[in-house]
Amino acid sequence: MIYEERNYSFAPANFRPFLTLFEAEGLxxxxxHLGHLVAYFTAETxxxxxxxxxxxxxDLVDRDRRRTALWNDPQWIxxxxxxxxxxxxxxxxxxxxTGFSPLH
Incomplete structure (x- = not known):
């Protein structure tokens, strides 16, 4: 398994609207397409x-295949x-x- 961590920063006025819209439409x-959501967080510090x-x-091939499919979806675009x-x-x-990670 590999894990992809993605961080998106927003202007303060757009952050809550993004979360609301992402939950309703984007998620x-x-x-x-991407399948296995491990976690979704907001930063407190x-x-x-x-x-x-x-x-x-x-693996990387799985990631590439899934992300390509996402970006070929007209609804996602x-x-x-x-x-x-x-x-x-x-x-x-x-x-x-690592071999001793709970997510291994």
Missing amino acids: PLVRG GQLNTAVHIWGFE AFSAKVLPWIVGMENRLLKP
């Missing part, structure tokens, strides 16, 4: 107004057009669990 779409989500994939202007920062990391 069903992205879950349908550090860079505020940040959404942190972690997705699990079998329409949703993204609504929220991409609200994003002021993005960070992405691919993580590999």
Whole structure:
């Protein structure tokens, strides 16, 4: 397994509207394509107004296949057009669990 950590930062006025819209419209779409949502967080310290989500994939090929399908979905593209202007920062990391990790 590999895990993808994605962090999106927003202007304060757009953060709560993003969370509301993502839960209602975006989450069903992205879950349908990416599958295994490990966690979804909001930051309480550090860079505020940040959404942190972690997705699990079998391997890099699985991740690439799923993300390609997501970005070929017209509904996802329409949703993204609504929220991409609200994003002021993005960070992405691919993580590999150690042999002793509970997520191994």
